[in-house]
Amino acid sequence: MASSVLYSLLLLLFLHNPLFSTANLFHKKSLFREELDLSESQQQPLNDTPPTLFFEVTKPIKLPNTKPCSYHILQHDFGYTYGSPPVLANYTPPSHCPSQKFSKIVFQWNATCKGRQYDRIFGVWLGGAELFRSCTAEPRATGIVWSVEKDITRYYSLLMKNQTLAVYLGNLVTKTYTGVYHVNITIQFYPAEENDVSKLGALVSKYHTPADLIIPFSRNLPLNDGLWFEIESSTDIALSEFKIPQNAYRAVLEVYVSFHENDEFWYSNFYNEYIEANNLTGAAGNGPFREVLVSLDGQVVGAIWPFTVIFTGGINPLLWRPITGIGSFDLPSYNIEITPFLGNIVDGKSHKFGFSVTNALNVWYIDANLHLWLDSKSTEIEASLLEHVSSPLVVSLVSDFKGLNGTFLNSVTRSISSTGWVKSSHGNITTNWIQNFRYNNSMLIESDGDLQIVNQIIHFNDSVRTKMPSSSVYSIESHKKFDLYLYYNELDDGNGTSVSLENVTLGFFEKKSKDVGFGFSEGSLRNVQNGQGYMAVKNNLVVSGLGSTQQVYKYDGDLCYFRNVSSSNYTILYDQVGYKCHRGTRSHFGFGLSSMQPSPAQRAFLAPSLLHNGKDI
Ligand SMILES: *[C@@H]1O[C@H](CO)[C@@H](O)[C@H](O)[C@H]1NC(C)=O
Ligand SMILES: *[C@@H]1O[C@H](CO)[C@@H](O)[C@H](O)[C@H]1NC(C)=O
Ligand SMILES: *[C@@H]1O[C@H](CO)[C@@H](O)[C@H](O)[C@H]1NC(C)=O
Ligand SMILES: *[C@@H]1O[C@H](CO)[C@@H](O)[C@H](O)[C@H]1NC(C)=O
Ligand SMILES: *[C@@H]1O[C@H](CO)[C@@H](O)[C@H](O)[C@H]1NC(C)=O
Ligand SMILES: *[C@@H]1O[C@H](CO)[C@@H](O)[C@H](O)[C@H]1NC(C)=O
Ligand SMILES: *[C@@H]1O[C@H](CO)[C@@H](O)[C@H](O)[C@H]1NC(C)=O
Ligand SMILES: *[C@@H]1O[C@H](CO)[C@@H](O)[C@H](O)[C@H]1NC(C)=O
Ligand SMILES: *[C@@H]1O[C@H](CO)[C@@H](O)[C@H](O)[C@H]1NC(C)=O
Numbered sequence: 001m002a003s004s005v006l007y008s009l010l011l012l013l014f015l016h017n018p019l020f021s022t023a024n025l026f027h028k029k030s031l032f033r034e035e036l037d038l039s040e041s042q043q044q045p046l047n048d049t050p051p052t053l054f055f056e057v058t059k060p061i062k063l064p065n066t067k068p069c070s071y072h073i074l075q076h077d078f079g080y081t082y083g084s085p086p087v088l089a090n091y092t093p094p095s096h097c098p099s100q101k102f103s104k105i106v107f108q109w110n111a112t113c114k115g116r117q118y119d120r121i122f123g124v125w126l127g128g129a130e131l132f133r134s135c136t137a138e139p140r141a142t143g144i145v146w147s148v149e150k151d152i153t154r155y156y157s158l159l160m161k162n163q164t165l166a167v168y169l170g171n172l173v174t175k176t177y178t179g180v181y182h183v184n185i186t187i188q189f190y191p192a193e194e195n196d197v198s199k200l201g202a203l204v205s206k207y208h209t210p211a212d213l214i215i216p217f218s219r220n221l222p223l224n225d226g227l228w229f230e231i232e233s234s235t236d237i238a239l240s241e242f243k244i245p246q247n248a249y250r251a252v253l254e255v256y257v258s259f260h261e262n263d264e265f266w267y268s269n270f271y272n273e274y275i276e277a278n279n280l281t282g283a284a285g286n287g288p289f290r291e292v293l294v295s296l297d298g299q300v301v302g303a304i305w306p307f308t309v310i311f312t313g314g315i316n317p318l319l320w321r322p323i324t325g326i327g328s329f330d331l332p333s334y335n336i337e338i339t340p341f342l343g344n345i346v347d348g349k350s351h352k353f354g355f356s357v358t359n360a361l362n363v364w365y366i367d368a369n370l371h372l373w374l375d376s377k378s379t380e381i382e383a384s385l386l387e388h389v390s391s392p393l394v395v396s397l398v399s400d401f402k403g404l405n406g407t408f409l410n411s412v413t414r415s416i417s418s419t420g421w422v423k424s425s426h427g428n429i430t431t432n433w434i435q436n437f438r439y440n441n442s443m444l445i446e447s448d449g450d451l452q453i454v455n456q457i458i459h460f461n462d463s464v465r466t467k468m469p470s471s472s473v474y475s476i477e478s479h480k481k482f483d484l485y486l487y488y489n490e491l492d493d494g495n496g497t498s499v500s501l502e503n504v505t506l507g508f509f510e511k512k513s514k515d516v517g518f519g520f521s522e523g524s525l526r527n528v529q530n531g532q533g534y535m536a537v538k539n540n541l542v543v544s545g546l547g548s549t550q551q552v553y554k555y556d557g558d559l560c561y562f563r564n565v566s567s568s569n570y571t572i573l574y575d576q577v578g579y580k581c582h583r584g585t586r587s588h589f590g591f592g593l594s595s596m597q598p599s600p601a602q603r604a605f606l607a608p609s610l611l612h613n614g615k616d617i
């Protein structure tokens, strides 16, 4: 058949599920999910089978040695919630806790579901600020259960005030799609340990603590949908006005992004010249490069080249049961350092952040939180931008195609840097921020479009360096590498039956180094998933299928964690967990306040997790 994988699935979806052709329900590669469930429910008895535990492999959260106060904030059954207002709850600070000083706050999402249902994107907001973006697991006839924990200590200032908690999970329940998501949200507050208060200098300890104020950039309640902005095309820009207090001496913009519908698999989208030459209609185009740009009063101040999260219904849904794709249960957020630009925005006037996506197709969900640290000893700081260089993208594309067969090599680079000083009661501090990106995507299309192989590597480096006239205050450097390999082959036997084969590799790597003037540390994460699957489809009904996944996760940092786990056909084949560091010696890559033992001899690390990506490496 002279049609591509993506293209043919797209048509099928429209043919079979007009109901689901709206907004975020569309998954061009996960069409067969419900048919799979059909065949599964035919094979399996419904009773007596315990629910399957689904999970994302990640390190445990480092907790202080105190007893947490638990706050059950929401219990809800998400049935027919699509296009409805978010579910709301009144949040009040945990006054029932004996201590009101917390060193760790952990958000916990627990859910169950049974039957047949699509994967649904959802978000949780507190006072309009997004705390958590995730995707639901797809249920089985026999039921599933899953739980996600996230360190939300960085939202401390929000959590100490009365707020509205909002959860949007757009689900549809029909005779066929029966799955209702039953959800509990709990927040655990861990009181600070007695001797927690660090012996650090006031300033370094300031860099270590959560922001004093968080300004959300999202849509306001009431509304029928998520609070995120929707970016629908490459020219679409979500603009949001704001004012900040004039004593803000540090600012970090945390951005949440997810991609859906025509851009859910953006890294495999066809180039427009290929689509045009072959008269393809309905194929997702604009090529496989995407970046999120953040502008301040019209100038690009930072970029995000996102990790390729694959949702639980993506490519072949059987790959993600029960081990879900990297980041799918807890999407990463990305930090843009705004401190160098404070001189432009501490004037007490209104300014505008803008969010856009290069090459975007419908639809990206984007919102952000501005974390601000305020000078308690003054009402106004002085600040000025010294230098800002945002060079345009450098793009190279080599393509060679004949009909529907072809090869495409795309390389893109970008760098952004800024330097500015801020004079507050802490002194005159100069902040330099640099982002360097490199992207490489090779795409091979063969068998007249039935075979597609994508190899993509993103290098995402950034660094923040701050210094006083006489000394360095801190510096942090992060090198991230996001790997993706996708092999998708659809074989048509000309008999109404087609078999597709899928191989996927996802890699999330990060190395961080931190220097706080009197201590240096390093940490690293290697997280790699390999999956192999197939689906046999007859008359658009899956008659058989299999997914196998292997994952190796190694984290050396404030704690050490290792996991080597594999599953096939819903069954865990092996699962090794370790708590030893792999570099021989344990590093003092301290993120938690409780682990700090400042001593120059040990070169213990003291800088903040809050400085950088929401996902600590
Ligand atoms: C959520 O799930 C975790 C892990 O299974 C469990 O320890 C916890 O008690 C559950 N919380 C709620 C409120 O159900
Ligand atoms: C939610 O919590 C309630 C009360 O603790 C419990 O009965 C229910 O089973 C929980 N549901 C889930 C999905 O964890
Ligand atoms: C927060 O909400 C609680 C419960 O509704 C109320 O008693 C309290 O007065 C509120 N606090 C503030 C500062 O509004
Ligand atoms: C595409 O459509 C044009 C105009 O209808 C036609 O001339 C051309 O042959 C078509 N190309 C392919 C590959 O079908
Ligand atoms: C702060 O330091 C910068 C860089 O050294 C300098 O250009 C600026 O004039 C200083 N500002 C004040 C108010 O001293
Ligand atoms: C990112 O940093 C790594 C390690 O220093 C380097 O090898 C790589 O070339 C850098 N990439 C970019 C895009 O700067
Ligand atoms: C990009 O990919 C091509 C083809 O795989 C390879 O030849 C080239 O070295 C890669 N470039 C970078 C910067 O990784
Ligand atoms: C595309 O490649 C397949 C083999 O992969 C070949 O059979 C077919 O003839 C090729 N089509 C064109 C237009 O070259
Ligand atoms: C076509 O389908 C029929 C019925 O399922 C089967 O018997 C036959 O072997 C199939 N032919 C091929 C070429 O797969």
Ligand SMILES: *[C@@H]1O[C@H](CO)[C@@H](O)[C@H](O)[C@H]1NC(C)=O
Residues within 6 Å of the ligand: 487, 502, 503, 532
């Ligand atoms: C896909 O994975 C299977 C199983 O690991 C392997 O045998 C096969 O060579 C892989 N194919 C490709 C094209 O990567």
Ligand SMILES: *[C@@H]1O[C@H](CO)[C@@H](O)[C@H](O)[C@H]1NC(C)=O
Residues within 6 Å of the ligand: 552, 564, 565, 574
């Ligand atoms: C993971 O476990 C498998 C099976 O025991 C083993 O073959 C593999 O070498 C292990 N990988 C690592 C990185 O330890």
Ligand SMILES: *[C@@H]1O[C@H](CO)[C@@H](O)[C@H](O)[C@H]1NC(C)=O
Residues within 6 Å of the ligand: 043, 545, 546, 569
């Ligand atoms: C998967 O497991 C089910 C039941 O456990 C079994 O019936 C089925 O044959 C297995 N599928 C494959 C492809 O091994």
